[in-house]
Amino acid sequence: MALDTDQHATTTDRREERAAHRGAPPLTADVAGLRAFLDGPYAEVRDEVRRGLADHASLLDEDVDLSRDELRERVRDIVVGIGGTGQAAHGFPPAHGGGGDIGASVAAFETLAYGDLSVLVKSGVQYGLFGGAVQQLGTARHHDAYLADIVAGRLLGCFAMTETGHGSNVQQLGTVARHDPDTDEIVVTTPDDTARKDYIGNAARDGELAVVFAQLEVGGERRGVHAVLVPIRVDGEPAPGVRIEDCGAKIGLEGVDNGRLWFDDVRVPRDNLLDRFATIDEDGEYRSSIDNPDRRFFTMLGTLVQGRVSVGGAGLGASKVALTIAVRYALRRRQFETEKGEGETLLLDYGMHQRRLLPLLARTYALTAAQEEVARQLHEVFGADTPDADDRARRALESRAAGTKAVTTWHATRAIQEAREACGGAGYLSANRFAALKADTDVFTTFEGDNHVLLQLVAKGLLTDYSSEFEDLDQFGMVRFVAGLAVDTVIERTAAHQLLERIRDVLPGGRDGWDQEAGLLDPDYQLAMLRYREEHQLAGAARRLKAGVDDGGDPGVVFRTVQDHVIGAARSHVDRLVLEAFVARVRALPEGHTREVLTALSDLYALTTIEADRGWFLEHGRLSAPRSKAITREVGAIMRRLRPVARDLVDAFGVPEDVLGAEDLIG
Incomplete structure (x- = not known):
């Protein structure tokens, strides 16, 4: 009987698919x-x-x-x-x-x-x-x-944060900036080689002034990490007490002069302390408007979130270059004759080639919408008219920027590699851009924070709902915070859960049948699937954290054990945000060719995201086997509709011909 039911469902799904696409006109793109x-x-x-x-x-x-x-x-x-x-x-x-x-x-x-x-x-x-x-x-x-x-550009400088011994864990930097009350100066010292500043752009050759992040000591008391302006060159030579070393050859970005810096008791005026959040007064007293040192530290770092937003956008830009080259190559290169003797077939007419490139194109469009949303929030929070951002808005931005940066830079790595492979051996030639694109973007996944660490920041926001304690919580504090709540409270306070509850009530089939009866191309269905996954994984991570502590586990051990679940929930959260941003942008467009093409791209992004994790959805009862197969058929149908406008989709990126290069590939 179960087999008969599956066969009936499959037949029904195929009938619905044929009906959906039988009368669908070819897509027409307006570049x-x-x-x-x-x-x-x-x-x-x-x-x-x-x-x-x-x-x-x-x-x-x-x-x-x-x-x-x-x-x-x-x-x-x-x-x-x-x-x-x-x-x-x-x-x-x-x-x-x-x-x-x-x-x-x-x-x-x-x-x-x-x-x-x-x-x-x-x-x-x-x-x-x-x-x-x-x-x-x-x-x-x-x-x-x-x-x-x-x-x-008259004063070139450095951002000297990372050290050989500390990258992501900025709070434990080793460089020391000690206030000397006798001379009213700040003395900057590198106590050992693990505290040397490392991988610092502009340091090896061109930088004259550095923003140095160091442990501030005032009156013999450590006050946490602060930023101090330190001259590193005078008339082109290392400043007194400053040692500089070139980092040497790198995988890519050879035009950037990354270097290492040591400070041997370098003295600078007290006013060189960047003192928006804390200062040393004329009497040598430390003063800050933020009493809690952890909150002060995270507030300081939060103001620098533009770097993460920008790196994510740069990853997208590089992805657009790679996909432009690969799609244009696939519309030029032919391989193997057809049975009818009509000459060789264009690469992009092969279903597998479409499968390789078109979902990446759809994801690029989706991530562009998500990137625009995070940039809009950045402007609202830190725009010229809002110098002091609302704490909750700032935390939400920091979380969103971290998650968006992680997924966009991972996407860049994947898209560039797939595009290179899709161009065959020709893509391996340096003249065709992929060598530089691969080498120069590889570091983006660790620029401005390692992506996995950034997703932990996203998870912290989800699990604590940006509570008043948010700034004070490291990963162990987050475990203790969650352990002190009823798990249902953690789940119910999340935006994902609240949105899921609302959407279940409006989808076809009601609360029980929403995920089996809704149309695959219904964006509310697609969003609900991603919301459900997010909510379920977040609940699972919360339960595991709480259970580990309730069983007497050390918070650090508990976190390490549950870390993959925490990061999984964060990634699912970001996937949902990306689709939400894309759907909202498309829905705001007037009817016409542009909206129709972008709707197809949105559907392709959503369904390939669900398809990629179909094992999870099947395991958790959100997909039947026939419906899972129907999703794959729908993906194929959407790609066939998009195939005629593929060149238009990449031309819309607007990569100038003068810098696109790859003439051997695209003519």
């Missing part, structure tokens, strides 16, 4: 409409960057034989030139030569990723990390003294 969707509210800013990319297209020419020092000099000149044009100034205050628009700054950075990525990263170090730290952590005297020169 301009798709470009407007992708570029969002900053189309003019993006076009300005596109025009400027031609100025450094020569760096992408693999035939140009430059030494490392020559390459670094060329990259530096371009980065300084970007400052001179004002393209790096969008996010800085107008009083210091900026545009006061963080959203425009992120959009410009994302688009710069179409070109040479050494230029992108060095620009990010100079204007995003170094300049951003002075802006966000400093006060008026620092802004007046430095920002105009930083924005214009």
Whole structure:
């Protein structure tokens, strides 16, 4: 009987699929409409960057034989030139030569990723990390003294946070900044080699001033990590007490001068402390408006979230370059004759080739919508008119930025690799961009935080619902926090659970049949599936954490045991946010070709996301075997509809021909 039921369900699903697509007209794409969707509210800013990319297209020419020092000099000149044009100034205050628009700054950075990525990263170090730290952590005297020169590229600097012994665990940095009351100076010291500053962009060759993160000591008492401005070069030579070493060859980004820094009791004025959140007064007393040291530390780091948002956008930009090349190659390269003797078949007409590239295209579009949403929130929280962000909004932004950065940079790694393979041996030639794209983006998954660590931050927000204790909780504190609550309380307080409850009541089939009777192309069904997975995994992680502590387990051991469940719940949460952002953007469009194409892309992203985790959905009773098969058939049908507009989909990315390169592949 069960077999008969399955056969009936399968027949029904196939009948519904045929009915859904029998009368569906071929998709027609409007490249301009798709470009407007992708570029969002900053189309003019993006076009300005596109025009400027031609100025450094020569760096992408693999035939140009430059030494490392020559390459670094060329990259530096371009980065300084970007400052001179004002393209790096969008996010800085107008009083210091900026545009006061963080959203425009992120959009410009994302688009710069179409070109040479050494230029992108060095620009990010100079204007995003170094300049951003002075802006966000400093006060008026620092802004007046430095920002105009930083924005214009006249003062090059470093963001000296990471140490050889500490990367993600910034709170335990070893560098010490001790206030000397006798001279009213701050003495910066590297106590051992594990505390040397490592992998610091702009340090090995060009940086003159560094924002150094160190343990501040005042009156013999440690006050936690703070940021201090320290000169590292004078007239091109290392400043007194500063030792500098080149990190040497890297996998990629050879145009960026990463270096190591040691500080041998380097003395700087007390005013060099970036003191937005804490200061040392004239009497040598430490003062802060935030009493709790953990909250002060996390508040300080939270202001630097633009870096994570920007890296995620850069990963998307690189993905768009790779997919543009691969799709255009697949529309040019032919292989194997057809049975009818009509000549060889285009690669993209093969179902497997569509399977390799079109879901990645759909995911790129979805992540672009999600990236725009996090950039919008960044602008709202840290825009020029809101210098002191609402705590809850800031925490929510920090979590969303962390999760979005993780999934976009992982996507970049996967998309670039798949695109390279889809171009066969030709894709292995350096001249065709993939060598640089792979090598230069590989570090994005650990830039601005290791992706797994960032997903732990997302999970902390989900499990604590950004409670008043949020800032104080490390991973062990999070375990203790969850253990002190009834698990149902943890689940019921989550937005995912509340949304799930609402959507179950409105879907076809009601609360019991919502996931079996709703149409596969119903975005409410797709969202509900991802919400259910998120809620269930979050509940499971909470139960495991609580049970481990209730059984007498050490919180650290409990967390390590449950860590994979915690990160799994966070990834599911981000998947849901991405689809939610994409669906909302598409629904806001007027009827027409653009909306129709984007709806198909949204369906493809949603169904391939469910399909990729079909084992979980089957195990938890959210999919029947026939419905799981129906999803795969629907994915195939959507890809066949998208195939005729594939070139339009990548043309809409707007990668300039001058920097796209890969002439051997795309003509």
